[in-house]
Amino acid sequence: EALRFIRANKDRPFYCYLPYTPPHGMFDIPDTDPAWALFKDKPWPEExxxxxxxxxxxxxxxxxxxxxxxxxGLEENTVFIFSGDNGGADYFPTKEHPRGFHGANVDPRTGVAFRGRKGNLYEGGLRVPFIVRWPGHIQPGRVSHHLGYFPDILPTLAELAGVQPPPDIDGLSIVPELLGQAAAGRPQPQHRYLYWELGQQTAVRSGPWKAIQPRRNAPWELYNLDRDPSESRDLAAEHPDQLARLQAFAREAHEPVREGVFFDRTLHEKDRAAKWGGRSPSARGAAKVHELPRRGLLRANQWRILRASSENTANGRLARHAIDGDPRTHWHTRWSPDLARPPHELVIDLGAPHRITALWYLARQDNGWNGAFKDCEIWLARDPDHFDAPAARATFRKTKEPQRIPLPPTEARYVKLRILSEINGGPWASAAEIGIEGK
Known part of the structure; x- marks a missing residue:
């Protein structure tokens, strides 16, 4: 597709963005691909x-x-950038390879490792390859020690294209670093600081100094990356002045989240299909997908979710999945853009009064456990605005199999679940299916 695009636009300026999906999701490749022949006989784990x-x-x-x-004939008129979008992941760890079989965050020459991995803000999650190629303009084979990050790409390409970037961006053009000060006509500007937020994590870097708060309300840590690239020695107590300076930068940089909306999920779903081979990622890797028993359960075709304290819309973990009859989907409470904390609530309208005798719970059926119920209250009512007292309090086990909670026989139309805690002590709640037993 990218090759066709370039051919079709070879006679005019173009911007080609090629976000590779591999290697993500299912670690698979057709046996017919020439790359498989290079590794198929290696004495390594299959994945x-x-x-x-x-x-x-x-x-x-x-x-x-x-x-x-x-x-x-476009090579000398095309800036070619190759980069990763996050640090390495410790895939396929073994006793001999505790940081992953391929050791993405371990220097193969020295054994020195970056702390952390993809998904966090230690160096193992932030350091990425960044290669720029432009024959006739950028000196080949040169290693740059300039400190930059992804926001710098937009103003850099804008300058090379001869257009003005938006004024309210954080990036700085790195044209002087790429072409040289003489060609650019000015020295390379430097960032006062770099700033990141990811989930509950915050990090800020200025020169060699980096401060990180790995969890909300956790103590801040301070590292000198020139001397300690592995972030193994916390200097917060020894250099409170440096820590205070970086914390001030973090306060300056932070902005409240402005939640967006997917108006067109076409590209998002295309990426998901590339990662999971067209299968729902919810059931990815599950050895067996369990289902609720059918006998004795009320039909859910007239049910609806009346209220949910939260749901994670960004990846489709909607409350309705808890009653959709498909164990491969699941409801998950919101974790982005801000984390919804327990207790969590789900109110189900059964469509008509029934004599309820039990509730069934099916945990998410993929390889994850985030949100699996532990302590929960079950409330029953005829009026959705008047739940008087819990009909039962339950403690669920850590299992993917269906779990049944007996209830005192009660005439009710509305069922409220109040989830107090999660099986691993996390702040979430999730459910593949909720079933109601009764008449």
């Missing part, structure tokens, strides 16, 4: 071989893009 082959496939395809630019 580690497939992962390596996917990386080799991407490498080959990047080479095909460069070859096409050369064929079309």
């Amino acid at each position: 580690a071989k497939r992962y390596a082959a996917m990386v080799a496939m991407v490498d080959r395809q990047v080479g095909e893009l460069v070859a096409l630019l050369r064929e079309l």
Whole structure:
């Protein structure tokens, strides 16, 4: 698709953004792909071989893009950037390879490792490859020690294209670093600081100093990355002045989240299909998908979710999935853009009064446990605005199998679940299916 796009636009300026999905999701690659032949006989775990082959496939395809630019005579008029979008993940750990079979965050020459991994704000989650190629303009083979990050790409490309970037952005053009001060006509500007937020984590860096708050309300940590790239020695107590300076930067940079809306999920769903092979990621990797028993349960075709304290709309973990009859989907409380904390509530309208005798709960059926119920109250009522007292209090087990909670026989139309805690002590709640037993 990218090759066709470049050919179709070779006679006019173009911007080609190619966000590779591999290696993500299912670590799989067709046996017919030439990259598989490079690794299929390695004495490695199967997934580690497939992962390596996917990386080799991407490498080959990047080479095909460069070859096409050369064929079309565009090589010296095209800025080519290759980068990762997050730090390495510790995939396929073993006793011999505790940081993952391929050791993405371990220096193969020295054994020195970055702390953390994809998904957090230690260096293992932030450091990425960043390669820029522009024959005839950028000196090849040079290693840059400039400190920059992704927001710098927009103003850089804007300057090279001869247009003005928006005024309210955090990035700085790195054209002087790429082309040299003489060619750019000015020295390279430097960031006062770099700032990140991810979930409940916050980090800020200025020069060699980096402060990180790994969880909300957790103590801030301070590291000197020039001396300690592994972030192994917390200097917060020794350098309170540096910590205070970085904390002030964090307060300056923070802005409240402005929640957005998906108006068109086409590209999002395309990416999901590429990751999971067209399968729902909810059931990814599950050895067996359990279902609620059918006998004795009320039919749910007239049910509806009357109220939910929260749901995570960004990835479709909606409250209605708790009663949709499909164990491969699940409801999950909100964790983005801000975390909804317990207790969590779900109110189900059964459509008509029934004599209720039990409630069934089915935990999410993928490999995850986030949100699986532990302590829960079950309330029954005829009026959705008047739940007098819990009909039962239950403590669920850590199992993917259906769990039944007996209830005192009660005439009711509305069922309220009040989830007080999660099986692993997390702040979430999730459910693949809720069933009601009665007449």
